[in-house]
Amino acid sequence: MQKIKMRVAKSLILGTVLVTSITACTSKNPGQENAGKNELDSLQEYVAQRLPIYEKVRLSTDLNLLTANERQVLPLLIEAAQIMDELFWKQAYPQRDSLLATIKDEKTKEFVKINYGPWDRLNGDKPFVAGIGEKPLGVTFYPLDMTKEELEKSDVKDKQGLYSVIRRESGKLVSIPYHIYFANELQKASSLLKQAALITDDAGLKKYLNLRADALVSDNYTASDYAWLDMKTNGLDIIIGPIENYEDKLFNARASFESYVLVKDKEWSKRLAKYVALLPELQKGLPVADKYKKEVPGTDSELNAYDVVYYAGDCNSGSKTIAVNLPNDEKIQQEKGTRRSQLKNAMKAKFDKILVPIANVLIDKEQQKYIKFDAFFANVMFHEVAHGLGIKNTITGKGMVRNALQEQYSWLEEGKADVLGLYMVTGLLKKGELQGDIKDYYTTYMAGILRSVRFGASSAHGKANMQCFNFFQEKGAFERTAQGAYKVNYDKFASAMNELSAVILTLQGNGDKLAVEKAQKERGIIKTELQADLDKLAQKGIPVDVVFEQGVDVLGMK
DSSP: OHHHHHHHHHHHHHHHHHHHHHHHHHBSSTTSTTSOHHHHHHHHHHHHHHGGGEEEEEOOOOGGGSOHHHHHHHHHHHHHHHHHHHHHHHHHOTTHHHHHHHOOOHHHHHHHHHHTSSEETTTTTEEOSTTBOOOOTTTTTSOTTOOHHHHHHSOOTTTTOSSEEEEEETTEEEEEEHHHHTHHHHHHHHHHHHHHHHHOOOHHHHHHHHHHHHHHTTSOOHHHHHHHHHOOSOSEEEEEEEOOOTTOTTTSOSOOEEEEEEEEEHHHHHHHGGGGGGHHHHHHTOSSOGGGSOSOOOSOOEEEEEEEEEEEEGGGSSSOOSEEEEOOOHHHHHHTOOEEEEEHHHHHHHIIIIIHHHHHHHBOGGGGGGOOHHHHHHHHHHHHHHTTSSOSBOSSSOOBHHHHHGGGHHHHHHHHHHHHHHHHHHHHHHHTSSOSOHHHHHHHHHHHHHHHGGGOSSSHHHHHHHHHHHHHHHTTSEEEOTTSOEEEOHHHHHHHHHHHHHHHHHHHHHTOHHHHHHHHHHHSSOOHHHHHHHHHHHHTTOOSEEEEEOSHHHHTOO
């Protein structure tokens, strides 16, 4: 035991050295003090132009719908979430405080906080603080001087580990589990979840909170994931821990800390319950060769609508997620399914403040009447449901699709969910399981692409959106009119949807990483004409995304 403690202490010292190394590598002086006046003025002007792309939104819910018990539990969940926020800072840019202390411009400070560092997440991670270099692909998950080849050739056992950092000890690469590396913070978060479990009177939530608390200090999340899927009657929910691996752009392997604190909208959730049972039938009808759709999706999944009252960490950085499909573990997905959580209040804010104004500028006037919130909600919801469709294992003996495609996996999977979500909407409308006009869904989907591509093409979602936009344009699914507006061809939209579905599912099933890289380079890009149209939106002051005013004080619980 003594030897283990000494090794951990040494590793933590090395972690401190790594933080210093990042500063040295990315910034001769991260605080701008020695920057030339012209560079400083230029960067401050850049920030002044970029800051308004975020619209402030208050996250609230109707507290009158909460029980007295839930009112006691909710602040504890928010406090635990705030620890995830601190942990994500340590992963994304651990020298936050020293950076902020040296920045004089208040707008730049605010922009650093929105981006969890000095790189503009919605503009290809462009540095906006003087002296800062390019963002490291592996951020702090790996030593800065480590190459991909070095890790691949090393004897580290969890090279692609979700829940560990890679450090260098005596010149040798070693892996340190999160629950050891971030022990203090994770112990505190675990304790808060245990306190909440003691108070709650919902048996399912109590079991989940206890198991999730244990998971935070062991890195064994499987039992808590199953317990989370088993919850049925809870009014409150919390998604918490190291979950998504988007921040690791070197291997797309290691997970970042985040949290959502949620209040269930029970009425909307009831309306959504029926759709998951239809997954196996929809899987059989996928427009691709039979060998790519033999897997049977789990049907114990749930669709629920929530008011989100707190975002923390990875999900709060840059563009904000408005729907969540978890857990990510493919084994659990196949055995049990997933929970698709629709964050209704955040979704409505984006629809009203961003999507509708975009449609008013860029969608053909005759088709603007088809832009509807219910269609937007359904498109986003079925995007999440569609993660459960398709193929998880390659048909070429390369194992899981995620492992075969590595850093190319996430963007293609998001693209699959985009187009198969639309496929589901189309199929459910034909079956009479969904209400409305197909024109509502297709036109709103088109406006949704124009909303999402403004996040840039550097993120997984950005590449996915551009793939869809460019493919649909090639197939004539929409045209750009002489007036500079986008007009949907509804028949061609449906056929392009089926063709792109087949392309993506085939790429995934074959596990052909080189072919996926080629597809990304060809279609995962923003072309000049589209960029000019997106610039129009900026000139009109239409926000790109939202930032939240949130917490117990915003909820009126103090």
